[in-house]
Structures are given as structure tokens and as C-alpha cells.
């Protein structure tokens with residue numbers, strides 16, 4: 001089931017009438033989620049991810065715009081008739097019911113031609129439980145489960161009525177780091193096994209990058225970029241996206257384009273074509289900086305962190321906007337840690353320039 | 368380690384509270400026990416130099432009294448009728464209040480008003496509403512009826528003699544139940560509304576996603592999640608019900624019944640007061656201990672039921 005969002009907008013009216021300042025939580029969101037894919041909705045806190053998800057679920061009505069499931073316009077359809085499964089940020093498992101009762105609950109609400117017999121319900125509940133590997137825990141109460149187990153129960157409850165679309169609101173935020181890694185793989189596996197179109201909200205870019213087929217980066221209610229995780233990383237359309245994706249984060253410096261050369265301070269680091277002279281922001285991925293004796297960018301060396309296979313060169317530069325300049329290099333490359341400065345060459349495909357006013361990407365050709 | 372001087376100080380600070388507790392709580396409890404087991408004990412007689420034997424005669428007397436059984440019956444009926452009615456009504460009102468946005472605060476205040484109003488005053492208003500005012504010339508029948516009967520007449524019903532001379536026991540009880548329920552509502556609504564507002568809204572969103580019908584949300588989600596509050600309200604309701612006394616005074620005055628049948632609506636606590644008035648402290652103490660035993664038994668029973676049905 002593909003999901004289409006058309007000019008989707010949500011405006012929350014201001015609380016006190018005097019101030020009259022309304023919140024545009026989601027602003028003109030256009031997107032077609034392909035059938036059977038896992039979409040990661042990504043952005044900083046308060047950028048409207050949950051609001052988007054709740055509009056798809058029907059728990060919140062859009063101020064304007066339309067939502068389609070397949071070819072059906074579901075904008076005016078109530079939540080229960082949309083056939084969605086929703087996993088809440090804190091799971092919202094009913095605390096007084098056992099795991100079994102929690103999973104059965106949605107099935108017991110079915111009526112009319114969808115009504116199931118007791119046996120069918122039990123079969124379906126066990127099937128869903130097996131899928132998320134909690135069939136041994138059916139008699140426990142939610143309070144007797146670990147965070148990861150609760151999360152899987154919540155997914156089972158969302159899956160049991162075979163939703164057309166599965167929506168997950170920051171499902172991993174309550175888990176510890178290890179469980180988070182494990183559970184996100186599990187979500188990936190379950191999604192692949194069921195083939196249900198899934199929207200997954202997170203503010204953790206690594207999480208989104210690692211399991212999504214497509215990621216949507218949002219900022220202040222506005223979609224910034226949509227694409228495959230790797231292509232968004234490799235080809236950010238603006239400074240915000242470039243800064244938001246990647247750990248360690250991208251290095252940002254001030255610079256200028258003059259006579260076909262990109263200058264940082266007084267050093268020309270790259271020769272390019274097709275860009276007018278102007279002030280720019282420069283973004284270089286940590287893996288895009290190569291230490292080199294005759295490198296063109298000179299930074300003062302702070303320290304060297306060797307982490308097994310890789311080493312991280314921490315340096316600083318007076319034109320840097322990010323607090324440090326960080327380069328990730330193979331630990332085979334030897335650098336003298338006591339040196340005052342370090343020189344880098346830049347890899348052109350890891351090197352982006354952005355308009356200083358609009359912060360939009362400026363595309364160039366390498367000479 | 369607290370040294371001796373410090374300990375002495377601690378006791379000094381505790382002394383006022385301890386002395387007050389000893390004088391006004393511990394000693395009366397002990398004294399109640401003592402008087403209850405001294406056959407035929409009365410304060411005046413004791414001052415006059417009479418001595419009393421140790422025994423259970425007071426208890427036997429109390430139980431043999433026809434009045435006592437009447438009091439016990441009245442109290443039990445009032446409890447059994449008012450606690451469920453007021454709890455269910457309070458639950459429905461609290462759920463309704465919780466689900467509306469505009470006027471919620473105003474309505475909350477209105478529903479809470481009876482709580483801060485003197486219950487005797489409310490009783491007098493209720494009595495007036497159910498009363499018969501004035502008599503028809505040359506007939507025993509009432510001429511002008513209270514507002515309740517006016518309403519009944521407006522809808523074409525026959526007026527009822529609720530609480531005047533000649534009224535029936537059942538109609539008296541109906542008035543009492545309505546009045547007690549009315550009085551009990553505000554506190555229960557307040558507690559239940561507080562409970563409702565502390566339930567995480569996401570449970571309701573989850574139920575909505577699953578297409579849960581309203582009635583099922585109430586019985587399967589709201590009530591179980593509210594069960595600790597409901598348990599509290601029911602237990603305190605029963606305890607309060609067994610101590611019912613002032614509400615009878617509020618409606619019927621200190622006759623504790625209609626003019627032609629004083630004492631018909633007397634309660635356990637009323638029985639204790641009556642015995643005290645007649646200088647029968649022994650009998651009053653025995654009755655108080657019986658009341659204590661009943662409340663204890665009912666509360667233990669409630670607790671047992673609650674353990675099985677309350678989800679914390």
C-alpha cells in the first residue's frame with residue numbers, strides 16, 4: 001500500500017488569543033511513500049515528525065492537504081477505518097492486561113464481516129507474537145517486561161490486525177544503546193518479512209540511516225530532503241541536511257569562491273568551475289580530509305585519537321564554524337602527534353559549498 | 368548515636384502531641400473497652416458509689432434491644448444503597464466532566480459546592496423540597512406540596528407523603544438515600560476526576576487506533592485504570608455510611624423519624640448517642656464496639672475483594 005501525502009499542513013492555533021502566534025507544525029509536506037518500504041522520518045526535536053505521523057494515523061486532522069492510501073483519499077476517514085497500526089513513543093501498552101490480552105485487544109474490537117472466532121483470534125495473536133519473538137511471555141503484565149520486550153509487544157499489537165500501514169513513533173528512544181541496535185535490526189527484519197509499508201520516526205540520524213529504505217529530513221515543519229540514506233548523505237541539498245547527517249558531524253568552515261578557486265582563509269583548497277565569485281559555507285566530511293605533507297588546508301593540530309582501525313585527527317582552524325575540524329583516517333597513516341600543524345587535501349566528492357544567505361547547496365565541477 | 372541529653376530533648380518535643388493523644392485518643396479507647404465490659408455501667412451511678420461486675424451483659428442488652436436491630440437495619444440499608452449509587456453516579460459525572468473542554472472548570476466548581484456547604488443546611492433544604500406545607504381546611508390532607516411533589520404533579524403523578532406524619536418507611540428511606548448520595552457525590556467526583564486526569568492520554572489514542580467502542584473503552588480501560596481510586600472511594604464510602612447520623616438529623620431533626628414515629632430512622636451512631644443521653648455509658652460503649660467490629664469486618668472484606676480486582 002503506497003501512501004501519498006499531498007500539500008499536508010498542520011497549524012496549531014496559539015494558546016492565548018492575545019499573542020496570536022500559531023505554530024506551523026508541518027508545512028506543505030509532499031511525498032509518495034512507495035509500497036512496502038521502510039521510511040525514516042528524521043529531524044530535530046519539535047520539527048513536526050510526530051505530527052506528520054499522527055496525521056497519517058488520523059489521530060490529528062490536517063489543517064489542509066490530503067492523504068491517500070493507495071488510490072483512496074483517507075483524509076476524512078476516522079482512525080479506526082484507516083487500517084493502520086501505531087506504536088507509540090512509550091508503547092502505551094495497557095498496564096492491567098497481560099501481553100496476550102494486549103495483543104488480542106484490537107482483534108476483539110473487530111465487528112461485522114471482519115469478526116473472528118476465539119480460535120482465529122488466538123491463532124493470529126500467537127502468529128504476531130512469534131513474529132516478534134515474545135510467544136513465551138504471553139502471560140506476563142507489561143510491568144514485568146524489559147523495555148525491548150515491551151516494545152516488541154507494542155509492535156505485535158500493532159501488527160496483529162494486519163494493518164495496511166505501520167507507524168512507529170520513536171520506538172527505540174526508551175532503550176539502552178545495545179538493545180537499540182538489536183531492536184532496530186529486528187524492526188527491519190519484521191518489516192521485510194511482513195512487507196507492510198512502514199513509517200518510522202526518529203531524531204537519531206544513525207538509526208534512520210541504518211534501517212530505512214528512504215529517509216525524509218525535516219526542519220521546523222518543512223521537508224528538507226528526501227532520498228535513499230546514502231544518497232542524502234553523499235548529496236545534501238542544504239547545509240542543515242549536511243550538518244544533520246553523519247557521525248562524527250561534517251566540518252563546516254567559512255570561505256569564498258574567487259576566480260574558480262575555493263578559498264579558506266588565504267589558502268585555495270580546490271579549483272572548480274561553474275560558480276560565480278561569492279562568500280560561501282564549506283562542508284567537508286571527516287572522511288574527506290586527507291593528511292598530506294603538501295596539503296592545501298593548514299590547520300593547527302589539537303590531538304590524535306586512535307580507535308583501532310581508524311584514527312581521528314582533531315584540529316582547529318580560525319575559519320571553522322564547527323568547534324573542531326575532525327578527519328577520520330586509516331590508522332596506518334602516520335601523523336606526528338607533537339606537530340604544531342597538519343596539512344590536508346580535500347576529496348572533491350566529500351566537499352560541499354553552500355550559499356551564505358540561503359544555505360542551499362552550490363553545485364560545481366572539479367577542474 | 369543520639370546521646371541521652373539529645374533523647375531527653377526529643378521526648379520533650381514529642382510530649383505535647385503524646386499527651387494530647389493519650390488524653391483524647393488512647394484513654395477514651397481504653398475507657399470504652401472498660402465500660403463496655405462492666406455490667407450496666409453508668410457514670411452517674413458510678414459517682415454515686417455503685418460498683419459494677421465484669422461481664423458481657425451490656426452486649427447482650429444491646430443486641431436484645433428492638434431499637435438496636437432497627438438502627439442496624441437502617442444503617443445497613445443506607446450503606447448498601449448509597450455507596451454503589453453514589454460511586455456509579457460519581458464515575459459517570461467524572462467521565463463526562465473529563466471529556467468536555469468548555470465549561471469544565473465551572474461545572475467542576477458547581478459539582479463541588481455541596482462539599483463546602485453545611486450538610487445540616489442542605490438537609491433542611493432537602494426537607495423543604497420533600498415537605499408538605501400547610502393543610503387543607505377540614506381535611507388531614509396537605510394543601511401545598513413541596514417542590515418535588517409539584518414536579519410529580521406537573522407530570523401527572525400522584526403526590527407522595529415523603530417524610531411527614533403518616534409517611535411510609537420506604538418513602539423516608541428514598542429521601543435519605545437521595546440526600547446522602549447528593550452529599551457524597553462531590554468528594555467522590557473530585558477523587559475520580561483526579562484519577563481520570565492522571566491516566567495517560569495515549570491509552571485512549573491506542574484504543575482509538577484499534578477502533579474500540581466507547582462502552583468498551585470505559586469498561587476495559589478507564590475503569591481498570593481507575594480502580595485504585597474506585598477502591599478508595601468505596602471503602603471510605605462504607606466507613607462513612609456506617610457512621611451515618613447527621614444526615615438523618617438534617618432531614619428529620621433530632622426525632623430521627625417522621626413526627627408520628629420518632630426514632631424510626633435512627634442509626635448505629637444515633638443509638639450510641641441515645642444511650643449516652645440516658646447515662647448508659649456501658650451500653651453505649653458496647654454498641655460502639657459492635658459498630659467498630661462491623662466496620663472492621665466490612666473493610667477487611669472490601670480489601671479482599673479489591674486485591675483481586677484492583678490493578679495498581
Ligand SMILES: Nc1ncnc2c1ncn2[C@@H]1O[C@H](COP(=O)(O)OP(=O)(O)OP(=O)(O)O)[C@@H](O)[C@H]1O
Pocket residue numbers: 012013023024025043044045046047048049050051052203
Ligand atoms: N497539540 C499541540 N498544540 C500546539 N502545538 C503543538 C501541539 N502538538 C505539537 N505542537 C507543536 O508542533 C511542533 C511539532 O511538534 P511534534 O510533536 O510533531 O514534534 P516532533 O518532531 O515529534 O518532536 P520530538 O522529536 O520532540 O518528538 C512543535 O513546535 C510543537 O510545540
Ligand SMILES: [Mg+2]
Pocket residue numbers: 049050051
Ligand atoms: Mg515526537
